[in-house]
Amino acid sequence: MVVVNFKTYAESTGQKAVELAKSAERVHKETKVSMGVAPQLADIATITKAAQIPVFAQHIDPIKPGGFTGHVLADSVKEAGVVGTLINHSERQLKLSDIDKIVNLTREKGLLSCVCANNPSVSVAVAALRPDIIAVEPPELIGTGIPVSKAKPEVVTDTVKLVRKVNSDVVILCGAGISHGEDVAAALKLGTQGVLVASGVVKAKDPYAIMRELAESARS
Amino acid sequence: MVVVNFKTYAESTGQKAVELAKSAERVHKETKVSMGVAPQLADIATITKAAQIPVFAQHIDPIKPGGFTGHVLADSVKEAGVVGTLINHSERQLKLSDIDKIVNLTREKGLLSCVCANNPSVSVAVAALRPDIIAVEPPELIGTGIPVSKAKPEVVTDTVKLVRKVNSDVVILCGAGISHGEDVAAALKLGTQGVLVASGVVKAKDPYAIMRELAESARS
């Protein structure tokens, strides 16, 4: 499983986001590897119409319908076609009780929850909330091109070992610095079920080629 | 000028948001009164295609393109078709320096800035940042159906008086509890150029009828 977080890069905004999602769809069709994308909120509705691919929100708020200006309602992104949402990304960190509320909300709404964590102990804490997916990402490596699977493999192996003690079925991803096929292969070898990538794909000269390379590695 | 803030009500999410925007468009066509709408982010792209009406974001973040997961990029909502954005709504309050940054961002991007304020002194502070529109709303009246123009007219008149001393061209709106034509008439008489409404329209049995009533009052 490869999830591409579009963040708020110029290269993944508006029409460019649609193109990127279509490239991810193409890679999925060619490789059968599960390719998810997490675009910006304003692009979700257009992308879910343009590409047959699992779309995640980058964030939702711990709210039910009501008077909350400028918040992100689960019902809203669901109706726009997402299958799930990232939660607590290191660039959008949340209070612990809000992570709990959002995971419960996603369960109620039939959405997948992918909660991000910055280290093994936080990953175990997250596992206790029983999300569908945990993505461990050391923030200091995000956007660097130095892959976590090489620079800090123990973060990944400790996460897998400790999380598995308390939660046997959560999907574990790792991220930060992933930009080559070998990084994906290493991540899988360390016990994860996939990767969360962003700038390594979005800011690449040829995002399709990179996604294809990541997917090939994930398959083999 | 009437701006309808859709907030995150069930009645103004997804397809229902599109219907609401179309009703606003119809009211505009019938009355020539300027009708703006501020839907949720995931609904913006669909609404700007479905209705010829000024659309505002409910919030944007003080960021330029980059690695900011779960944030709202000005470029993104602009490409989705908004003409401007609400800023610092009482349900999404911001740090002072971030309001300043966002107002500057909207200027750069050719977007209208509508900064909300909770009282006259905060309105004057906001005026110093030179946004296009100031909307003064006493938070304790929001969602109550008790119109600010009747319950706290001095909040509106003090705002107009003090803001005009330092800024002669900013558009001044008032809001909170507005749900009848007479509230709009009162607001205009107190020196504002329009109103910001939300639940009074969104949660009404017949939102079209209410918007029509508000617009008629704004016109006369």
Place this chain on the structure above:
Amino acid sequence: MVVVNFKTYAESTGQKAVELAKSAERVHKETKVSMGVAPQLADIATITKAAQIPVFAQHIDPIKPGGFTGHVLADSVKEAGVVGTLINHSERQLKLSDIDKIVNLTREKGLLSCVCANNPSVSVAVAALRPDIIAVEPPELIGTGIPVSKAKPEVVTDTVKLVRKVNSDVVILCGAGISHGEDVAAALKLGTQGVLVASGVVKAKDPYAIMRELAESARS
């Protein structure tokens, strides 16, 4: 173990905070029950000089010495004489990764960590961070005088049961609405090792008498 959170009540500020701490010290001497107090930051240094009693900060920030205006440095409260700190109280909630950082900081500095949680699943998440103490408090009962041990005993028993599966040595307190001896007795019977109290003591006519009653119950 009884911990009295002074919060920011008028009755527990400045000289009144010192009196309250002395009353807690007296109760400890009379009953041998461990009585901790969590006063406001500006009162800590005076209280630790005036009373021989374990003093907790109400909050510390996830920082090391440096340029952080208006933050609470662990070293600062330690030098002022605290034995530990509350963390993530429902009135001062924190991001998950910050709770993790603060628990690590307290460990480094030889301070006790008492992390608050609002329900059983959040308590288990907290347990994964291995603090010294977990205090479970349903926020909707805080300050009501309706004791958690009577109104929501399942919150307490579920917390004890689930936390014990992953962490056998953490001290578990419960709180919210505790104001009588019988509430303490009930809390202990439900499997906790003590209580966290606030308004039930601070705003009582005779705080000494209430603390004495709570301590008697904790002892028997």
Place this chain on the structure above:
Amino acid sequence: MVVVNFKTYAESTGQKAVELAKSAERVHKETKVSMGVAPQLADIATITKAAQIPVFAQHIDPIKPGGFTGHVLADSVKEAGVVGTLINHSERQLKLSDIDKIVNLTREKGLLSCVCANNPSVSVAVAALRPDIIAVEPPELIGTGIPVSKAKPEVVTDTVKLVRKVNSDVVILCGAGISHGEDVAAALKLGTQGVLVASGVVKAKDPYAIMRELAESARS
């Protein structure tokens, strides 16, 4: 007027904070220049007993007495002996409406308000809230040793010019990178009434000597 912000440096915590405050008191006695200090909360009570010098809190919260764990109550720091408080320092920024509430609180409690601003337009916005003191500090120069009065004199002159248009009696300070007497002289020449300093004093080999130098320059 020279205000020394102690921040949370190791060199200005606990007993070292007391020594620093005593040095500031000595400089005041020797030069008659007004020397204020802003220590950490836990050190305030000790410092106000040890030195005859105006003490500021680094931050207070927009609250009245009540159930607010981990917050800073105006009454609490006042009883500990402060004469005022910093508000909205760039390392502890606040929502606009909270700055307004805190300025009003300080007025009610007879405390001095010193609101920080990062640029001229934010300074003018702050001036509208009518605090006693505005301190303009470009955040990018804070802690660098590059004085604002040299690197960005236009930030200071624009602030003075624009603020004076709307508020003739507020005291204007500038800060960021100030660490020599000539920086103070330059700041005064640009139209300010004093400076806000931090690392330039706190982390100096001989803080007394630096404060003495700053004070001499302020006097001449």
